[in-house]
Amino acid sequence: MPPFTRETAEQKVRLAENAWNGRDPEKVSLAYTPDSRWRNRAEFPHGRAQIVEFLIRKWEREHEYRLIKELWGFTGHRIAVRFAYEWCDDAGSWYRDYGNENWEFNEQGLMKTRYASINDLPITESERLFHWPQGPRPLDHPGLSELGL
Secondary structure, eight states: OOSOOHHHHHHHHHHHHHHHHHTOHHHHHTTEEEEEEEEETTBOOBSHHHHHHHHHHHHHHSEEEEEEEEEEEEETTEEEEEEEEEEEOTTOOEEEEEEEEEEEEOTTSOEEEEEEEEEEEEEOGGGOOOOSOSSSOOTTSOOTTTTTO
């Protein structure tokens, strides 16, 4: 809950990472206010229903999805995050997407605003770095900084 400390901001980031790695759009949407506003690339979902629709489309296209988030900064009721995720498409082509997110929370700790800027990098399967079983990243798996990302 805001206002965040370093410890609570890091916990919030890891909870978000775990939820997204679970790939359950309905469950993920519960971390956002009912009227949450997003900017994700060229899409602008507004509210939980549109967030769920967005995530369903995303994970239908992005197979073998694995995400790592890292706290970049925080203050009061805002958190900045950098992230990378790996996935493959229907043709078996692999990608690593890099990005930054700015989050703003309400008093109850639900995210009311999410701005994401994302870049795609085609990679080969041998360049993959995220090899844990589908689901949350194991606690002993390196983060972005440890992986040199």
